[in-house]
Amino acid sequence: MEPNALTLTNLRLSTTCSTKFPRDQNQTNTPKSYAQIPKRSPGPVSKGLQKDSKKDLSRILRTDAAIKGIARKANSRKYTQLWPKAVLEALDEAIRENQWQTALKIFGLLRQQHWYDARCQTYTRLLVMLGKCRQPEQASLLFEILLSEGLRPTVDVYTALLSAYGQSGFLDKALSTLDDMKSVSECKPDVYTYSILINCCTKFCRFDLIGQILAEMSFLGIECSTVTYNTIIDGYGKAEMFELMENTLTDMIESETCLPDVFTLNTLVGAYGNSGQIEKMEKWYDEFRLMGLKPDIKTFNILIKSYGKAGMYEKMRSVTDYMEKRFFSPTTVTFNTVIDVFGKAGNIERMDAYFKKMKHQGIKPNSITYCSLVRAYSKVGLITKVDSILRQVENSDVILDTPFFNCIISAYGQAGDVEKMRELFLEMKERECKPDNITFATMIQAYHAQGMTEAAEKLANKMIATKKSTGTRLIGH
């Protein structure tokens, strides 16, 4: 260990912490970063296309109107030489940003081009994205399309499909995909497939399946990798099954083929830190440091969050100081974490100071930053500060998402400003943010609090209607 290393056990101050952390809840169907389309008009696509920077071009291609424009122009021979690069880059960007609806529309367009060459790799990337966005039905449709094109799915395709099912909790579907794989000679499941499957099982608390899966792997002669162990350790850690977590770590070390890495470190530190067991967190941090593992930015962010949650602000400070000394630049996540800690503690002054520092250091706040700020101001009744945040956000190019709207709608709801709440609900639509169960629950509760029973019921009905209209098919055969 280098002499300057941060040794947590030496920093130990007061440890009064026994907060229970909520488990990961099953996520809603809302994609993490839902299609965020800039408000300004996309402008003409045809002229000066090549002059546009790549970035601008893909922004243009992102809008529905522009996609229709491309669809029309695609028939014109004049443009056919131009499209491959433009369309493929737009697809790349949509996938990268997890904008699944846009990505599927562009893919639909791509398939209509005369130069289109069906590839499994494209399907894999789309399936992985759909998995991340919790869109198992779309993944299933996409797989059908792949088959209809006469492509032979690869292991990657099957694994991505299995992952899309599993991440949404369709474990039966994931397992039947696994069976399909076993019956195709070139698509036998491998350590990737099984690691993903284990991850899905732990996310849905099916710890009972882990033993069977490991037995099957062993039967098929597939050895666990570091990732497999890390996945299991993380699963137990998030479920606060600490004994099984440590047993798995022991198995990992005893395997002698899979050594702990920085993922293992962060997983253990995070598991104990999150559950308020600060001493164990520090013990494991030091232990891994002695094994020669180096912390990374994520380690520091985990430590900051854990200390903050435990109210150990001096230790939190010692981590940020250490980072500064060692030239670990704080990221957006670091600032967001600190801002959230002070916000939750009701320390508006220190929160504001950090927000200022963040902007001063040239780190752009994002939707998460504003969420923490709004929640904190709302909690202490500073609704004028919420107004100011809203103005800031509206005048910036920050991409807003459903959680942000949920947060600010709740703030105005609690302040009794029903009119503002409605305005924001409409703005969600403009910004292409889908209201989810939380949005509706928040608004219904606010209406009830104001004695507006009728409005609450009306909205509840609207919610049911909205739910029914999901499941649209974005790409056809």
Place this chain on the structure above:
DNA sequence: GTCGGTAATC
């Protein structure tokens, strides 16, 4: 094609 860090409801 696999693992770890940040926000929203009550």
